[in-house]
Amino acid sequence: MLKLYQFHPSGNCYKVRLLLHQLGIPFEVVELDLKAGAARGADFKAKNPIGRVPTLELSPGTFLAESNAILWYFAEGTPFIPTDKLERARMLQWMFFEQYSHEPYIAVARAWISFFGVPAGKERELEERTQKGYAALDVMEGELKQRPFFAGERYSLADIALYAYTHVADEGRFELSRYPAIRAWFTRVQAQPGHLTITAPSGTWREPSR
Amino acid sequence: MLKLYQFHPSGNCYKVRLLLHQLGIPFEVVELDLKAGAARGADFKAKNPIGRVPTLELSPGTFLAESNAILWYFAEGTPFIPTDKLERARMLQWMFFEQYSHEPYIAVARAWISFFGVPAGKERELEERTQKGYAALDVMEGELKQRPFFAGERYSLADIALYAYTHVADEGRFELSRYPAIRAWFTRVQAQPGHLTITAPSGTWREPSR
Known part of the structure; x- marks a missing residue:
């Protein structure tokens, strides 16, 4: 297994x-x-x-x-990977965005705050990571105002990748109340079968x- | 165009x-x-x-x-993407490694040192990035002792992705002389048609x- x-x-x-x-x-x-x-x-x-x-x-x-x-x-x-070539590349675009511009800020802030503690001397770095995390959320909000899911009309791996840390971003002290399009997308993701x-x-x- | x-x-x-x-x-x-x-x-x-x-x-x-x-x-x-399913996923593994564990350290150190200057107050951060950059090079060296290219026997997108910043890592003050397997791989990459x-x-x- x-x-x-x-x-x-x-x-x-x-x-x-x-x-x-x-x-x-x-x-x-x-x-x-x-x-x-x-x-x-x-x-x-x-x-x-x-x-x-x-x-x-x-x-x-x-x-x-x-x-x-x-x-x-x-x-x-x-069906978790789009059949359209451009949508497939767009899905990967958002998966690379997630690892480069989102995870290092939102996931790391959450890990420090909720699980491991902020390392000594890293308080200012936490502020920077918070700022960059908000920048990533701003980009996501803008996209989700235009389409229901990141690759287009359907739920794909890009949504799984971005949902993972975004929906628990409050555990890294990110205020999600200011992101209505992201919160509406949470509901769509949570409504997927399984x-x-x-x-x-x-x-x-x-x-x-x- | x-x-x-x-x-x-x-x-x-x-x-x-x-x-x-x-x-x-x-x-x-x-x-x-x-x-x-x-x-x-x-x-x-x-x-x-x-x-x-x-x-x-x-x-x-x-x-x-x-x-x-x-x-x-x-x-x-x-032919830049392997036809074997596991090799294809392995190629993507190294492309995500590149964006998460390599580029933020090696590319950023190079950008600061050779193009934009080290931002004020970031000297210690540069040291940390240098350390993590060497960790990425160590992982690459270990892999390249086992196989000629990152996805296996053939040149693929993973090699393009990792070659891009590795071969100019000296511009970020990384010493490549200690990585013989990486340097031999440079030669194989440079020998590719086109x-x-x-x-x-x-x-x-x-x-x-x-």
Whole structure:
């Protein structure tokens, strides 16, 4: 069975659980103690030299890393990837935006504030990350005023990638009340068949509803 | 004709020029003055709300952003994307690694040191970025000891994405002499048909050699 090495509260790990649930693909979970540095040790780096979760063991000894690459792997040939060439590239555009312009600010602020504590001397850096996080939310709000989902008319991997940390951005002290288009999109994402919350325990995986 | 909005020394822009050259696709260039904030103005943000180069105008009024998504768009159906499903996902894994764990450190250090100057008060941040840049190079070195290219046996978009800033990392004061596997890979990348250097003027675009 597929084995997901993860840290449950991580949005990057949640992306993978959400998609696998929506696709009806069973998997088991190995929970890592990131506070104790579990992803940085030699044991884990033999699985994923980048030293990050999520890491998926596809078959014994075969690993795939980077949340958005894992999403792509499982979504190929499914409705989660648009069939139109430009929409497909647009989906990837937003997935790269998520990793470059969104996650380093919103996810890191959330991780520091809600899980690991703000590292000593990083208070000013937190302010900068907060500012850049708001810039990312502004870009998202502008897009979602024009179309229902990031790749166009349909829910795709780009929505999974961006939903993961955006919907819990309040845990990084981002005020989402000022973003009505983003909040309306949350409702559309949550209405997708087989939706799973970030807190749903991995151990309760069942046949999804679709 | 395709119109590439770019800043010539940017590795992210170079990726696009290199692939289009290797594919024999003609394009014209609009050079932006990033020092003067050209990518941050309302005019440019109407083209790409993320406010970054490269941005490609596919047809009048239709824009695509994020270097690695642009690469994907043009490479679909060509040998630059592996036909094997796992190799394709592995290629994307390294492209996301590049944007998350490599570019923010190696490209930013290079930009500060060689183009824009280190911002006031960012000296310690530069040290941190240098450290994380070396961590990315260490991961690359480890991979390249095992296989000739990042997706496996063949040159792919992952090599274009990672070559762009790695081969000029010395401009960010990274010492590449300690990375023999990376330097051997440079030679393999440079030997690909239609290779183009980062400094080759855009105005001299010609029919590529393949």
